[in-house]
Amino acid sequence: MSKVGKLPIAVPAGVTINVADGVVTVKGPKGELKQNIGNKVTVEVKGTEIVVNPVDNSKAANAAHGLYRVLINNMVVGVTSGYSKTLVINGVGYRAEVKGKELVMNLGYSSDFVAIIPEGLTVTADPSGKVTISGIDKQRVGEFSAQLRTLRMPEPYKGKGIRYDNEVIRRKVGKTGVK
Known part of the structure; x- marks a missing residue:
């Protein structure tokens, strides 16, 4: 399991997250960003946190786990502060x-x-x-x-x-x- 991927992403006020059909959409005060996620990870929105989990324990899933967690975190930071x-x-x-x-x-x-x-x-x-x-x-x-x-x-x-x-x-x- 990825050390980076295990960390939850805090969602600040004014930011909305939508996960549908393998696409994560982040809307905030500065704009909107979209990111396709592969079939190696699942993204769950739990209250004011986003949790990224790998589908299985393979090497590719662990690599995607950390990658998509960082990409989604960068999207959240981008739409809030840029x-x-x-x-x-x-x-x-x-x-x-x-x-x-x-x-x-x-x-x-x-x-x-x-x-x-x-x-x-x-x-x-x-x-x-x-x-x-x-x-x-x-x-x-x-x-x-x-x-x-x-x-x-x-x-x-x-x-x-x-x-x-x-x-x-x-x-x-x-x-x-x-x-």
Whole structure:
């Protein structure tokens, strides 16, 4: 039995859970999320708690047990408080700005990158080089921020590039001339 899967999920006030036909629907003040669950686990709503149980004691059922418990917990947290990631853009002339449903970024290449902001996500860019991506779906927030980061990965010599706000780039010493 999964150590994570055994823990019940607390449902805060204002959040409704519906389980029907293998689909868990979570509605809250920020929106609604749906998740298909496999046939390896069962989901029960008991008052203000959600309990996820494996169907049998197989290895696949135990793996799905912990997975779906965490996915449902992420849905509950997403519809109540939401998720956000902050990217920091470092470099001379590097900047980002939001124009409608597009994020336009100048990252030192010959042309600008234009990223279309996915539905359900909000992106804000400030002049100091911080881009904040927020939404209710943890997976979509993380995926979009990772895609933006790959446009210009941080390099270890000058620290230029796009990095997460809490990420630490280990700096390297450059070459020294012969003396």
